[in-house]
Amino acid sequence: MRRTSGRLLLLVAIAAALVFQAAGPRASAAPQAVTFTDNTTVPIDFITTACTGETVIISGESHVLMHATGTPGGHGIVKLHINFQLSGDSASGTHYTVNETVNGTETRDLDTAPATFISISHLNAISAGGGDNLRVRTTIHTTVNANGEITSTSFEFTTECNG
Secondary structure, eight states: OOOOOOHHHHHHHHHHHHHTTTTSSSOOOSSSEEEEEEEEEEEEEEEETTTSEEEEEEEEEEEEEEEEEEESSSSEEEEEEEEEEEEEEEOOOOOEEEEEEEEEEEEEEESSSSSSEEEEEEEEEESSSTEEEEOOOEEEEEETTSSSOOEEEEEEEEEEEEE
């Protein structure tokens, strides 16, 4: 795959950074949890390769619900719920549909820095007719420093054929 919408990654990274910041100085008189909730629709588009070697352009949108909480005690949790509604066509006209839901939860001790967040998910692109289906594995790797700043982000995409 060559392109994807960076907005989805940005939402995940912001939540990770906000939760990580909750592990900051704990000298306040009344420590409180830090929370962040976002409910948005994100356009998605990417290019992948079908089992036949053809280019497939897939686009649509994802509904993203994210909730992150960081406690004064240095613990954090990020919950992510994404509904994908995507479709696309290969160069020869094979139509693919992606209707997937991805859920994820990450809990960690935030007192260690830098922190690394790795998210792995799979999307199934179902072909119309007799063509092979595609399984797209997405790995997102984000590193956050002790100040809650995102210092690196990377995507890795692999496509597998599923008959």
